[in-house]
Amino acid sequence: MIKDYWIEAIQNIKEFESIGIIEDGEIKKVNDELSNIINDQFIQTATEEGIARREKILNLTPFADDTLESRRFRVLSKWGDGLPYTYRSMIERLTQLCGEDGFSVQLNSNEYTMLVRVELTVKRMEDEARNLIRKMAPANLVINVELRYNQHGTLKRYTHRQLKAMTHKHIREEVLK
Template identity: 40%
Template sequence: MDREINLLEYLPGVLREVKEFKVLSAAENHETIKLWEELENVLDDQFVNESTLNGVKRWESILGIKALDTDLLSDRKFRILSRLNEQLPYTYKNLDAQLALLCGANGYKLILDNSAYALTVKVALTAKKKFTEVGNLLDRVVPCNIVITLLLMYNQHKTLKQFSHAHLHQYTQKELREEVLN
């Protein structure tokens, strides 16, 4: 926000005409504007969506989150928000909601086998960047007596059959298996 500050206006009328006070006020105007900007940043840093880089670093420190070198500021804010949105008790319904928030509605499959105490979570290729974060979430919220299997939903024949052989020939086997194809 551009703030107009003129400290000269705060001086008594007699002093406004003194050359030294004019120069001093002009010099201090710039510093006062910078101070206001920093105060606004401090206020913004209290809210994750409005945070500056400094605020995001502080939130990560508080929550014990390690940022990746490849993360954008928006990715880091998203990770903070997902951590803040975790709620007790950890039920299947809450876990499903957390995964939907993290990966998107169609970005995962959640399979619970109550008799075997096993939970399988498959992350779609479209949400592949969130794979590690999903693993961290599961480690935090799933009870210790449940075996967790976390998988990536690779491309299958039914996905690939819509493309011509010439189009698929442009990709390596690994790309065909693990990348979202256009």
């Protein structure tokens, strides 16, 4: 509090106490804004305003129900385009985009094919993952990026009655809890 820095003679005067309360609020606003400026220097810690500024630079339009985290991932995937691309850097970028367990990659170098499956929990990132793979993978690979739909192992814990209450599309494409 600002009044802690005043001399004792004026610390307990009501007018000065009122001034101190107002000044404390203003000092808090300045400190918060300085913190935001520091956080906005890095994509991983950027505020809504910092991410919006980078989205504008990169011509990205966020979805209406995007979280700040998903917007950060999208900006990160566009921002960090550094050559040369390697398999390891592609996996690192996919991990940033989809999370550690959000995807799987099957590379068949003998047949020049790559299959990337994106988990249902991050299905919004499927298009971003597809764009990332197409940009980073060699041109001679046949690339297939798809969603990993619910498997029999996921569905076997449900009864027929529970499954009957859901649509086929819901069973196949939604994250079941």
